[in-house]
Structure formats: C-alpha cells, structure tokens
Amino acid sequence: MTVAAGAPPVIRLSGVGYTYQGPPPVRALLPMDLAIFSGEHVAIMGPSGSGKSTLLNLIGLLDRPTAGRIEINGMDMGAASERTRAAVRAREIGFVFQAFHLLPHRTAVENVMLAQIYSDVPRHRRRAEAEAALAQVGLARRAYALPTALSGGERQRVAIARALVNHPSLLLCDEPTGNLDSATTGEIADLLAALHDGGATLLVITHNPIVAGRAARRIAIRDGRLVDGADAGPGRREGGRGAFVT
Amino acid sequence: MSRLRPRDLGSEVLAGLLQRPGRSALTMLGTVLGIGAFVAIVGLSQTASGQIGKQFNALGATQVIVNDSGAAHSQQPTLDFPADASARAGRIHGVIGSGVWWQVPLARAAVTSLPGGSQGGLGLPVTAVSPGLLTASGARLASGVLLNQFYETRRQDVAVIGRTAAAQLHISNLQNTPAIFIGGQAFTVVGIIAADPRLAQLNFGVAIPASVALHLWGPPSAAGAAQMLIHTRLGAARVVAAQAPVAIRPDDPRLLSAAAPPDLAHLQHSVTTNLNSLFLALAGISLVVGAVGIANTTLVAVLERAGEIGLRRALGARPRHIGIQFLAESTALGLFGGLVGASLGVAAVLVVTIEHHWTALLDPRIVLAAPVAGAVIGLLAGIYPALRASAMEPVEALRQ
Numbered sequence: 118m119t120v121a122a123g124a125p126p127v128i129r130l131s132g133v134g135y136t137y138q139g140p141p142p143v144r145a146l147l148p149m150d151l152a153i154f155s156g157e158h159v160a161i162m163g164p165s166g167s168g169k170s171t172l173l174n175l176i177g178l179l180d181r182p183t184a185g186r187i188e189i190n191g192m193d194m195g196a197a198s199e200r201t202r203a204a205v206r207a208r209e210i211g212f213v214f215q216a217f218h219l220l221p222h223r224t225a226v227e228n229v230m231l232a233q234i235y236s237d238v239p240r241h242r243r244r245a246e247a248e249a250a251l252a253q254v255g256l257a258r259r260a261y262a263l264p265t266a267l268s269g270g271e272r273q274r275v276a277i278a279r280a281l282v283n284h285p286s287l288l289l290c291d292e293p294t295g296n297l298d299s300a301t302t303g304e305i306a307d308l309l310a311a312l313h314d315g316g317a318t319l320l321v322i323t324h325n326p327i328v329a330g331r332a333a334r335r336i337a338i339r340d341g342r343l344v345d346g347a348d349a350g351p352g353r354r355e356g357g358r359g360a361f362v363t
Numbered sequence: 364m365s366r367l368r369p370r371d372l373g374s375e376v377l378a379g380l381l382q383r384p385g386r387s388a389l390t391m392l393g394t395v396l397g398i399g400a401f402v403a404i405v406g407l408s409q410t411a412s413g414q415i416g417k418q419f420n421a422l423g424a425t426q427v428i429v430n431d432s433g434a435a436h437s438q439q440p441t442l443d444f445p446a447d448a449s450a451r452a453g454r455i456h457g458v459i460g461s462g463v464w465w466q467v468p469l470a471r472a473a474v475t476s477l478p479g480g481s482q483g484g485l486g487l488p489v490t491a492v493s494p495g496l497l498t499a500s501g502a503r504l505a506s507g508v509l510l511n512q513f514y515e516t517r518r519q520d521v522a523v524i525g526r527t528a529a530a531q532l533h534i535s536n537l538q539n540t541p542a543i544f545i546g547g548q549a550f551t552v553v554g555i556i557a558a559d560p561r562l563a564q565l566n567f568g569v570a571i572p573a574s575v576a577l578h579l580w581g582p583p584s585a586a587g588a589a590q591m592l593i594h595t596r597l598g599a600a601r602v603v604a605a606q607a608p609v610a611i612r613p614d615d616p617r618l619l620s621a622a623a624p625p626d627l628a629h630l631q632h633s634v635t636t637n638l639n640s641l642f643l644a645l646a647g648i649s650l651v652v653g654a655v656g657i658a659n660t661t662l663v664a665v666l667e668r669a670g671e672i673g674l675r676r677a678l679g680a681r682p683r684h685i686g687i688q689f690l691a692e693s694t695a696l697g698l699f700g701g702l703v704g705a706s707l708g709v710a711a712v713l714v715v716t717i718e719h720h721w722t723a724l725l726d727p728r729i730v731l732a733a734p735v736a737g738a739v740i741g742l743l744a745g746i747y748p749a750l751r752a753s754a755m756e757p758v759e760a761l762r763q
Contacts, residue, residue, distance in 0.1 A: 179677060179757045200681060207679020214761065218674040222382035234375070235679030237366040279678075 125191050126152040127286050127318050128176055133185030135171050135341075145171045146341045148184055153320055155286065158313040160321045160332035168341040169322045170291060176320065177210055177289045178202045190286060207236040211280030215292035217272045219264040225251060225275045226260040229282050236283045250278040254308060270301035277308065281317070288312065290321040294328055306331050367684040376691045380699075387696060390660040393653030394700025394740060395707065398733045401646035402708025406725040408642055410716050413724045425459075426561060427604045429591035429611065433618030434583065440468075442582040442589055443618040444611065449495040451611045452591065457599025462496020464562070465589035467545075467576050474569055475544045476532045487528050488568035489545055491576030491583075497523065499594040500561040505529075507537045507554030510572055514553075518574045523554040527567035545569065548579060561592060591619075650740055653700065657744035661693045665752040672752055673760030686753030690745045697741020701734035708733070 134148040146168045153159055163169045174180040175187060178194055187194045189205055197205070211232075219228045229247035238246065251260045254274040264272055273293060280288055290309065294302040302325060310331040313319050323329050337344045367375075380387045429452075433443040444463045445451070452461040467489040475484040497509040505526055514521050522543060524532065534541045534552060541552045550571060559565040583589050591611070595603045608616035665672070672685055709730060716723040 174758050177677065179761070203676075203679050203681040206677060212677045214674075216670075218670055218677075218761070220382075220671060220674075223378065231675075232678045234371045235367065235675070235684070237368070240370070 126154050126188075127157075127190060128153040128320070129188040129191075130176070131186045131188070133175060133182045133187055135168075135175060135180070136183045144341060146175075146182075149343050151336075151343065153287070153318065155318050156313075156316060157334060158310070158319045158321075158332045160323055160329040160335045161338055162323060162329050162335060163338035167338045169338050171341075172338065173289055173291050173320070173322050176287075177212060178206050203235070207232075208283060209286040211283065211285040211288045213273070213276050213280050213288065213290040213293045215295035217264070217276045217296070219272055219275055221264050224261045224263055225256060225267065225271075225278075228264070228275055229279045232279045232282050238283070247278070247282055250282040251275070253281060253312075254278045268301070269297050270304055273297065273301075273305055274308065277305075277312075281312070286318060288317050288319045290319065290323075292323055293321065294323065294325050299327075302327055367680065367687065372688060372691055375688055376695050379688070379692050380695060386660065386664075390657055391696050391700035391703065393656030394650070394697050394737050395653075395704040397646065397649035397651075397653035397740075398701045398704025398737050399707040399711070400649045400704075401643070401736075402705050402725075402729060402733050403711040404642040404646050405729050406708060406712035406723070407715055409724040409726065410712060410721055413722060424600060425595050425597055427593040427595060427600050427607060428622045429593065429604075429607050430620050430622065431583075431588040431590065431618065432620040433615075434588040435585055437585055440582040440584050442577070444589055444591060448591060448611050449493055452593055452607060453495075455593075455603050455606050455610050457596045457603050459594045459596060460495050460499035461591055461593040462499045463493040463573060463589050463591045464496050464570075465491050465573075465576075465583035466564075466587040467491050467571070467580055468584045468587060469546055469580065473546045474528075474532070476534070476541075478544055478547070478549065484544075485528075485531055487524075487531070488564045489576075490562070490564060490568055490570045491573040492570045493573045496562075496592060497556075497559070497565070497570065499592050500559050500565070501594070502559040502562075502565060503557045505555040505557035507552070509554055510570060515572045515574050518578060519572065520548065520550045520575060521553045521572065522550040523556060523565075523570045524552055525556045525559070525566040525568055528569060529555045543569070545571070546579070650736070654697075654740045654744040657693050657696055657700075657741055658747060661689060661696075661745050661748040662751065664692075665689060665748045665755075669755060669760045669763035672755050673757045673763070676755075676757035676760065682753040685755070686749040689752045690742065690749040693745025693748065694738050694741040697744065698734055698738040700741070701737020704737065705730055705733035 128151070130149060130151040132148040132150065133146065134144070135146040137143040137145055161169050161172065171180070175182050178187075178189075182195065185195075189209060192205070194202060194205065220231065223231070226244065226247045229250055230243045233243045233247065248257065248260055251257055254277050256271060256274050256278065259267060259271060264275065267275065273296075277293075293309065294305050297305060306325075306328045309319060309321065309328070313331075319332070321328060321332060329335050431443045434441045442465075448463055449461045452458055469489055473484055474487040474489065492510060494510060494512045494515045502509060507523070510521065510523055513519070522545070524534070524543070529535070529552075532543055534543075534555070537552060537555065542549050543552060544550070556565055556570075591607075593603055593607060604621040607621040608619040612618050675685060676682075709725065712723055712725055715721075
C-alpha cells in the first residue's frame, strides 16, 4: 500500500501533551507533533511507562489531552463535544486491545455486531457484514463459536474483525499480540500486514519486534517523548519538540 | 452521531439479563416477593372483607335486639314481655320471626345427666326461649325438633341442647328419648342443635320452654333480664327497631328498648381499612427490600462489567447510552419481577379462596398495576448504578 501524495493526514497531533493531575501531577506525554496518513502502517514502540498507551488513548479519543490539538480527518477533536467524539470513535476508529475485550456470552459474530450498534448500521445489514469481516480475518467457520471455545489467536482475530466491520479510517491496535504465543503472534502480524496491504491505515503499539517489523514506519517513544526511530514512512523529523510532522 | 436505537437497547438489555440468568433470577427475587406479597395481601384482604361483609349482611343487618329495660332497673325479678310478644312483633312490616329469651337464674352445675340434684353436675347455661326464638335465631338442628308452640302451651318439660352440651352429657342420639336433669327436674331432650349463628350460648347450653322456666324458677332476675331477638328483612332492621317497643308494649313502650344495628358498612370499612393499612405497610417494606436488592446487584454488575463499559465507549457509546442500558436492565428486572410476583400473588389468593370455599375478590387494577409498580421500583433502584456506569471513564474502565 502506498500513501497518496498530498493527501491530508488521518491523524494530526499538534503540540499534544498529557499530564495526569495527581497529586502529584505526572507528565506522561511531553508536547509532540505527529501525523499519520491514510494507508500508513505505523508502529509505536517503547518500554512500559513510556507513554505509548496514553498516546493511543488520546488518538483514540478515549481521553482528552491536557495540551495541544488533535485532528482526525481535518476535524479538531479538542473542542468537539462528547457526542461528536463518540460518533468519530464509532465510525472512524477501530480498536484492537491486548485483552481482546470480547463479551464471553456472545458468539464471535455477535461480538463483531456489537460495533455496528453505535455506528447505526441498519439491522438487516449487520449480520452479513459481520460475517464478511470474520471471513476477512479467516474465521468464517468459527462465526458462531463462543469466545470460550476459541484459541487466543482466534479471539484476537474476532477483535480485529470487530474493529474492521465499520470500515474505519484508522485501526488502533494496543499490544495486539501481548497475550499470544510466538507462533500466533506471527499470524496476527501477518494479518495486520495483509489488512494494510488491503488499504487499512494502522497504528500499532507494541513491544514485539515481529509486529513492529511489519510496519513501514516505526516510531520510538521514551519518557513521554517521541525519539529517533526507524522512520521509513512519509513523515520527517522536525526539531524543537522531538516530533514527526509532515 | 452515535446512536442506540430502542430495538438495539431492548436486545442489549435482554442479552445482559440472560447472560447471567441465575443472578438475574435472584435479583428479581426481592421484587417477586414484594409484589407477590402485595398482590396476595390485597387480594386476601379484599376476599376476607367480602366474607366479613357477607356475614354482616346475613346476620347483623337483619337483626334487632329488644331489651327489657324495665326489668333491668327493677328491684325484683320481672318480665315485661307479654306472652304474645312474638305475635305482636310479627305484625311489624319487615319482621321475619322473633322470640324472647333469658338466662334461667340457676346455681352453677345445675345440669346433670343423672337424677340426684346438682351434685356433680355441669355448669351449662340454661336459656328459657319462646317458641319462635330458635327459628328467628337461625338454629340448625343436628337431630330431633325445635321447641315449638305445643311444648310452650302445654308447658312440657322438654329441652333442646347444643351439640357441645350433648357431648358433655354423653347424648349421641335421641332414639331412646334421653333425659337430663336441671336443678333436679327431669327434662326430655327432644332436639340437638348443630349450630346457632346468632345465640352462641345455645351451641353449648340447654334451651327449655319459657313457660316451663317461668313456672319452675319464676321471671328472670334484673341481672339477666329477658331480651327479644327479631329477625328482619334486609334493610328493615332500623325501622323495626324504632317500632318494636310500641308494637310490643303499646301501654308502656318505655319498658322496652330496641338496639338498632350498627352502621355495618361503616364498621366493615373501618375494619378492612385498618387491616389493609397494616398489610400494605408490610408489603411496602418488602418492596423496599426488593428495590435495595436490585440497586445492590446492579451496582455490583456495573463494577463487574467495567471492561464491557469501556469497550462500549470505545465502540462509540456515549455516557448516556451506558446509563440508559443499565437503567433499562434494572427496570426490566423490576418489570419481570412484578409480572412473576403478580402471578404468584394471584395464585396464592386463588389457593386460599378455593381452600376456604370463598369467592375470590381481587381488583384487576391491582393485578395490572403490579408489574408497573415493579418496573418503577426497578427504575428507581437503577438510577444510582446507572449514573455510576455512565460516569465511568473509558480508559479507567478498560483497565479493569
């Protein structure tokens, strides 16, 4: 997948920082700039406590930055109401969590359909689209299995299908292989790479070098600051705030 | 804009309740018991009130008691009812039957089954009755005959005894014309009373003709002055009570005083209102306990399902969507609890009424309102947990 030249970024962070109020106050993220374009596959790597999950929560609109501005598809999310932010989460962002977060009493397809409720997909289209999403991640035959009957890798595939089903602008993956063995990690990494090849925009937070190695652009974060990484994408480093901007 | 359509809300609520059916059932239990108790108490109260009302109508409202107030204030035994008192009372419009009675002034233990005076006798009450009294009082015979005009006129030494007295006197049947002794005087038992709804003493005592009692022991004492019982048609009692003294003793009606029946509708209302208040207070306590149960369990569910709440927020749910879902779940629990409770309450009323051969009385509005009351209880109980759920930050919720 190539990035279209001159296209606006899906995500743009401008001077975004975050301080936990405490007491005592803790600066989790120093002000930073970052842009992620449509079709990119970006990995953010860093040690525990470096601020990468905080960054993902801000980009995913699960939290509000204490400084700076976040734009999604050109829309300022800092000033947006919770109503608007919820709508953007429902339609523009797909989440994949380390802990899968599947509802244990619902089948795989019902878990996928959960994402369609809040994005207001008409009921008659939901099941077919959810089954298509499961087929996309290779779980067509397990669509009616309960999570308890699925392996760890299969559960994460269900979670990925749930993130994909609304065709979001951005797939946010928070340690997607953190609970998986090495063989399954490779499968999930391949799946994410395949989704990127199919046109998805991915931002993956990971410790795992296999997963990070699939990304075209890798960014390191340490002590709440974006630092020099193996940036292979369209972004370029700009001085001043340790940031990557367009 | 993210949405949660009513149909989706219903599906999610149902799924939420069914994913832990045991817990949902236990949570409903408080409401089931509260609503069930409420419906059963109200139903049984209404049914019992109906039975009380029937008794009042059948007995109290058709009965007038005329007291011999002249004798009560007299220094010496006297009887101010004329011998034809029943015939005179019978001329009043609305009178079905009447009779005079008094307690015969005898020493204790005057009644024996063997000759030999009062030694070793039984302390049974002996009542002198005029011929029409037992008919007017509604006495039901187990066997034999009632005291009648023949025995009265001929001053026969006969007696009618209650079933309890018969057992005490070891009289089981009248085939051998058994006799009893009252103050040493032999009386032939001609009838055994199964039950008398108006004069309870006849159930466990002895009744003899008034003429015999007057002849043997004289008129009643001031302490046990004679009374007349008049059985009237429904609605005529008050008029009969007003006319009776004049009709019986036109020469000096002041010697008699008639007791008008109480305002039975008011009495019944008072009794049932007091009972209902007590029972409804108990049912109310049950409902509060049920509400606390729902609130407690829903709050625990909110804390347990924090991860789910975080996930839903990540998928686009707004805080109000989360709050509405939990509120709807607690309301549904209350509604289902109300439905089950109302059904059990109605069943309890039916079981009790069938067992007692009563007529079940239950206001249908109560039955219809019970599930609504359950839903309201669930709604109120769910407010605080729903607020807690909606206020949960998605980042914090996802960490749990």
